Amino acid sequence: xxxxxxxxxxxxxxxxxxxxxxxxxxxxxxxxxxxxxxxxxxxxxxxxxxxxxxxxxxxxxxxxxxxxxxxxxxxxxxxxxxxxxxxxxxxxxxxxxxxxxxxxxxxxxxxxxxxxxxxxxxxxxxxxxxxxxxxxxxxxxxxxxxxxxxxxxxxxxxxxxxxxxxxxxxxxxxxxxxxxxxxxxxxxxxxxxxxxxxxxxxxxxxxxxxxxxxxxxxxxxxxxxxxxxxxxxxxxxxxxxxxxxxxxxxxxxxxxxxxxxxxxxxxxxxxxxxxxxxxxxxxxxxxxxxxxxxxxxxxxxxxxxxxxxxxxxxxxxxxxxxxxxxxxxxxxxxxxxxxxxxxxxxxxxxxxxxxxxxxxxxxxxxxxxxxxxxxxxxxxxxxxxxxxxxxxxxxxxxxxxxxxxxxxxxxxxxxxxxxxxxxxxxxxxxxxxxxxxxxxxxxx
Ligand SMILES: C[S@@+](CC[C@H](N)C(=O)[O-])C[C@H]1O[C@@H](n2cnc3c(N)ncnc32)[C@H](O)[C@@H]1O
Numbered sequence: 001x002x003x004x005x006x007x008x009x010x011x012x013x014x015x016x017x018x019x020x021x022x023x024x025x026x027x028x029x030x031x032x033x034x035x036x037x038x039x040x041x042x043x044x045x046x047x048x049x050x051x052x053x054x055x056x057x058x059x060x061x062x063x064x065x066x067x068x069x070x071x072x073x074x075x076x077x078x079x080x081x082x083x084x085x086x087x088x089x090x091x092x093x094x095x096x097x098x099x100x101x102x103x104x105x106x107x108x109x110x111x112x113x114x115x116x117x118x119x120x121x122x123x124x125x126x127x128x129x130x131x132x133x134x135x136x137x138x139x140x141x142x143x144x145x146x147x148x149x150x151x152x153x154x155x156x157x158x159x160x161x162x163x164x165x166x167x168x169x170x171x172x173x174x175x176x177x178x179x180x181x182x183x184x185x186x187x188x189x190x191x192x193x194x195x196x197x198x199x200x201x202x203x204x205x206x207x208x209x210x211x212x213x214x215x216x217x218x219x220x221x222x223x224x225x226x227x228x229x230x231x232x233x234x235x236x237x238x239x240x241x242x243x244x245x246x247x248x249x250x251x252x253x254x255x256x257x258x259x260x261x262x263x264x265x266x267x268x269x270x271x272x273x274x275x276x277x278x279x280x281x282x283x284x285x286x287x288x289x290x291x292x293x294x295x296x297x298x299x300x301x302x303x304x305x306x307x308x309x310x311x312x313x314x315x316x317x318x319x320x321x322x323x324x325x326x327x328x329x330x331x332x333x334x335x336x337x338x339x340x341x342x343x344x345x346x347x348x349x350x351x352x353x354x355x356x357x358x359x360x361x362x363x364x365x366x367x368x369x370x371x372x373x374x375x376x377x378x379x380x381x382x383x384x385x386x387x388x389x390x391x392x393x394x395x396x397x398x399x400x401x402x403x404x405x406x407x408x409x410x411x412x413x414x415x416x417x418x419x420x421x422x423x424x425x426x427x428x429x430x431x432x433x434x435x436x437x438x439x440x441x442x443x444x
Contacts, residue, residue: 006104011124017096022087029126030082030218031056031089035097036121037076037225038062041239044113046232048240054098056089069239070228072248075221081252082218113233115226116140119172122222123363133216134277134304135171136363141400142326143178145409146273148416149352149372150324151179152187154270157320160186163209165271166263166316168255169308170212173223175273176250180227183209184234203231208247211263217252224250256290256307266315271322276308278328278366297344300336303328309340309371313348317375322351329357329369349374350383354412358391359404386411 019028038059041047048065052058063084067077075081089097120137122129129135138146155163160183167175184206207227214220227248232239253261280301281287291298294307305327312323331337350373357367386408396402 008124010100010104011121012127014096014100015125015127018089018093021090021093024087026126026128027083027087028093029122029128031059031084031087031093032097032100032125033122033218034063034076034082034084035059036101036118037222038066039101040113040115040118040229041066041225044229044233046113046229046239048238056084056094060084066225066239070224070242070246070248071244072224072228072250073221073239075217075252076225078217080217081221113229114177115172115222115229116174116177118226119174119222122172122219129216129219132282134279135216135219136275137171138174138275138326139362139399140174140178141405142275142361143175143273145412146175146275146324146326146370147178147182147271148412149370150273150322151182151271154322155183155186158270160209161205163270164211164268164318165209165273166211166213166269167274168213168264168272168311168316169274169276170214170220170223170250171216171275172219173212173226173250175275176210176212176223177226177230179210179271179273180206180230200235203234204246207231208249211249211269213251213253213255213261213263215252215254220250220252224248256304256311257286257293264316267318269316269321270318271324272312272316273324274308274312275326277304278330279304297340299339301334302336303330306331306336306340306344310344313373313375319376321375322372323348323375324352324370324372326356326361326364326368326370328366329355330366332369345371345373347377349376349378352384352386352412354386354408355388356404356408358388359408360392360395360399360402362399384415 014032015025015028018032019025022028022031038047038052042052047062048069053061063082064077067073067075079085123135123137126135151163151165154165163183165179167179170176184202210227212220212223214223227250228239228242231246232242235242249263251261251263253264255264258264280303281290290304290307291302294310297306297310305325309323309325309327312325317323331340352370352372354370356369361368388404392402392404399405
């Protein structure tokens with residue numbers, strides 16, 4: 001199957017067309033996307049046996065079947081998450097949806113079940129999720145870099161059998177899915193052997209290691225679906241053959257304010273990885289509640305990214321845990337960031353500051369940076385900073401291969417190679433009985 005990319009305007013047009021029958025755009029986007037999700041399950045042989053039923057009633061029946069496959073998929077039949085029956089579809093809207101997905105099989109080829117395109121299409125269809133909650137997919141190549149700087153060293157330190165990570169703003173799960181694969185097939189460098197192979201125990205272990213929470217209940221359900229789709233594909237089974245006991249740690253909750261959600265328990269994670277929302281809360285009540293809960297960072301017209309940093313560093317991370325985020329760099333230039341920069345961040349062990357403002361990251365119109373800290377007071381005297389010189393000369397055909405992004409990855413690679421070399425020589429000298437370990441200088 002080939003994947004043809006349609007313009008964002010084509011998705012908008014579909015939402016508008018379907019909304020003529022549903023009455024409003026939110027449900028229109030949900031109907032359209034649920035149809036894509038059911039196609040994904042059927043086209044990849046993941047749905048319970050049988051043909052993909054047609055028509056709106058058939059879609060509702062398929063969603064119920066999927067919901068029955070695993071407890072984590074129950075939200076797909078929950079009217080509070082997918083209020084489809086309240087705003088039924090007529091035949092014209094249904095035909096528009098079917099024709100759209102026929103023309104645009106944006107569900108990846110048969111060999112890809114990760115559902116990246118499925119996540120991206122939700123963002124494209126739902127302006128309510130984009131504008132209301134700042135849903136903006138984290139491209140897989142950005143997710144991979146964030147995980148290399150956080151989950152990968154956490155796996156080395158705590159071991160693949162014990163490591164736990166969370167994305168507290170998981171959206172449709174781009175970071176969570178990449179983390180699942182990183183734990184399932186741990187980096188070869190890990191000095192602690194993985195106690196499990198690549199079969200059912202590896203899948204169970206990887207699922208247990210990864211958690212995701214999002215305010216958007218449908219996005220959270222998509223994350224759960226994608227984690228289970230990957231698991232079923234690795235195990236070579238359908239979703240209804242997956243044991244209900246396999247853990248899927250995904251929840252719909254307000255990560256900043258909910259203190260009852262078990263996945264948001266304090267000190268539970270060796271890696272917290274996020275591309276948090278950068279917007280200022282629009283609702284005055286929410287704005288004040290967040291300000292009251294995070295007075296150390298939520299100052300003035302604060303961006304939500306700041307309380308998310310505090311959530312991860314002060315609450316979710318285990319002592320010494322890694323916290324990596326792709327975030328807006330507005331805190332460096334605006335008044336609301338003053339206390340964050342001068343009082344809050346210096347309390348933690350900064351590892352990496354990477355200027356990504358020159359890189360072309362689709363959907364991220366705001367200039368960004370990557371911050372990586374460890375949840376402990378500063379250690380040592382080195383923070384690795386990758387400074388930007390200039391932006392992309394033009395929009396790259398493949399953003400993952402853009403000049404700026406590749407330069408960033410190369411700088412990260414050489415720094416990590418140096419760190420590993422130095423750790424190896426330190427270890428060798430210690431084993432030879434030297435106690436005074438000399439370090440050579442390194443500049444980038
Ligand atoms: C930039 S997107 C993250 C996208 C995600 N990494 C992905 O690739 O799908 C920010 C996410 O934060 C979520 N969000 C906003 N406020 C939140 C809150 N208070 N608690 C939990 N999630 C929140 C939004 O719903 C959105 O999915």
